[in-house]
Amino acid sequence: MQNAKDSFYMALRTRLASINPERTILLRGAVRPGILVEEAEAPFSQLPNDVYVLRWLGLGVDMDLASTMVAEQCEILYQTCGTQSFGGLDRGRLLSEMDEEVAAMVQPFHTPKLNYTATPPAAMLTKVFWDEPRFSPIVTQRDRLSRSANVMVYSYQEQGE
Amino acid sequence: MATTWFSAPAPVARRVRGYFAPVNRTAQAPVLFDPSEQGSFSLDTPPAPWISLGWIQEFTRKAGSKTAAVLTGIPAAALEQVRETLEAQVSFEFLSWTKLTMALATGSQHMNLLAPASGASAAADGAQAATAVTLQSGSTAAFIALAATDAAKFTAGSIIALDVDYTGQTGYVGSPVSGAYVRQALTDVDYIRRVTYNVAFVLQANSTGLTLAEPLPGGVPAAGAKLQAVTGFVDREGGSFYQEWSALFVMEGSQGERIFFYYPRLQAMASAQEAALPLDGKDKEGLARIALKGQFLALPVTDPLDGERVVCYRSFLPSTNALV
Numbered sequence: 004m005q006n007a008k009d010s011f012y013m014a015l016r017t018r019l020a021s022i023n024p025e026r027t028i029l030l031r032g033a034v035r036p037g038i039l040v041e042e043a044e045a046p047f048s049q050l051p052n053d054v055y056v057l058r059w060l061g062l063g064v065d066m067d068l069a070s071t072m073v074a075e076q077c078e079i080l081y082q083t084c085g086t087q088s089f090g091g092l093d094r095g096r097l098l099s100e101m102d103e104e105v106a107a108m109v110q111p112f113h114t115p116k117l118n119y120t121a122t123p124p125a126a127m128l129t130k131v132f133w134d135e136p137r138f139s140p141i142v143t144q145r146d147r148l149s150r151s152a153n154v155m156v157y158s159y160q161e162q163g164e
Numbered sequence: 165m166a167t168t169w170f171s172a173p174a175p176v177a178r179r180v181r182g183y184f185a186p187v188n189r190t191a192q193a194p195v196l197f198d199p200s201e202q203g204s205f206s207l208d209t210p211p212a213p214w215i216s217l218g219w220i221q222e223f224t225r226k227a228g229s230k231t232a233a234v235l236t237g238i239p240a241a242a243l244e245q246v247r248e249t250l251e252a253q254v255s256f257e258f259l260s261w262t263k264l265t266m267a268l269a270t271g272s273q274h275m276n277l278l279a280p281a282s283g284a285s286a287a288a289d290g291a292q293a294a295t296a297v298t299l300q301s302g303s304t305a306a307f308i309a310l311a312a313t314d315a316a317k318f319t320a321g322s323i324i325a326l327d328v329d330y331t332g333q334t335g336y337v338g339s340p341v342s343g344a345y346v347r348q349a350l351t352d353v354d355y356i357r358r359v360t361y362n363v364a365f366v367l368q369a370n371s372t373g374l375t376l377a378e379p380l381p382g383g384v385p386a387a388g389a390k391l392q393a394v395t396g397f398v399d400r401e402g403g404s405f406y407q408e409w410s411a412l413f414v415m416e417g418s419q420g421e422r423i424f425f426y427y428p429r430l431q432a433m434a435s436a437q438e439a440a441l442p443l444d445g446k447d448k449e450g451l452a453r454i455a456l457k458g459q460f461l462a463l464p465v466t467d468p469l470d471g472e473r474v475v476c477y478r479s480f481l482p483s484t485n486a487l488v
Binding site for chain 1: 167168169170171172173174176178418419420483484485
């Protein structure tokens with residue numbers, strides 16, 4: 004299951020770097036594309052603005068198939084306060100920009116499954132695939148606008164996993 | 165040794181994509197699809213002459229073939245089975261309205277509404293059209309060369325129909341698709357341009373001619389072809405003409421596997437119908453998308469491999485690494 008989660012994250016990260024190279028985050032001393040996995044970082048007191056945070060939630064397994072299928076629910080959280088230069092008045096526009104980036108990042112709706120514990124990452128035999136994102140309503144907290152997109156990510160368990 | 169295969173479960177697909185190609189009615193020749201040679205084509209760029217009609221929904225196949233048992237003995241018991249009738253139907257909904265989707269989803273001929281001549285009398289399928297303009301040499305499938313005075317009659321964003329004058333012939337007319345069957349000679353010189361599928365959107369217009377957004381379905385214009393502006397499309401409930409198309413439907417699975425349904429000959433078997441699909445599932449009375457519904461009857465061909473009569477070929481190309 005971890006390989007599928009890693010592959011999904013890396014697919015989105017690679018696509019984001021292409022869609023909007025300027026969306027970055029300084030994390031643990033390194034500048035990276037502005038997307039991270041919450042469970043793979045130190046706990047946040049407050050989610051960072053203007054980047055995407057992947058949070059893994061539900062899990063389902065179908066063992067009646069020729070290969071076991073795993074469904075993992077991924078919540079993509081993002082928020083913005085706008086920019087200082089516009090006094091935050093552009094926060095709606097920036098959130099729309101992030102909505103569009105999410106819609107672009109999830110296409111195409113599949114990616115090869117790789118084992119990222121190997122160096123270099125080892126290609127596996129199947130693909131990870133997912134459905135269209137479901138966007139939640141905007142939540143407004145003072146000057147902060149936030150939203151999440153839910154994606155159900157599917158994969159087949161391979162031998163050795 | 166590392167495992168190099170996996171046991172693939174049933175394919176998981178999001179949607180179905182439809183491609184159509186015109187049957188040559190005069191030669192009664194459907195368009196072939198060979199999955200062994202063409203099965204890996206890019207879904208956005210199908211092999212010629214297949215035309216992508218985009219994603220479709222509510223794709224349903226229904227086999228109507230009937231079998232019967234040959235009985236023998238007392239009491240009678242089945243000795244063997246025979247196929248009594250051969251029939252299959254396909255239905256689906258198009259998610260866009262274009263010349264081709266509208267034409268496919270109607271049970272009869274489909275016509276272009278030619279831009280009318282000034283002061284022409286009204287007619288339900290378009291008034292007398294403005295005079296067609298003649299093409300100049302140097303035209304291609306994507307560029308129509310015109311005299312400057314003729315080019316000035318068109319603007320970017322126009323729709324055009326391009327085909328030869330009607331000169332009293334009978335039989336199938338229209339290129340590259342037979343748009344109608346003329347039983348008795350008509351008097352409308354623009355009739356072929358009314359029924360032609362050789363239509364296109366004008367991307368740019370200048371004094372030398374028109375640049376088209378997509379190449380003409382008929383390719384380089386035929387000698388004698390003329391051009392008219394189109395304002396829209398019209399079809400009718402009734403009539404006696406049945407269009408015939410070769411059709412290919414593709415389901416691409418999550419692992420890259422592909423399922424093809426190839427129908428060499430399909431004819432529309434229902435009149436024009438629409439389906440209203442609410443944009444908001446919770447508000448059935450609100451905005452709705454109007455989808456074109458198509459229902460088709462599959463006609464048989466004789467497979468040259470063994471002489472069997474068939475109506476559909478289903479092919480499966482497994483995904484890489486999948487155990488078969």
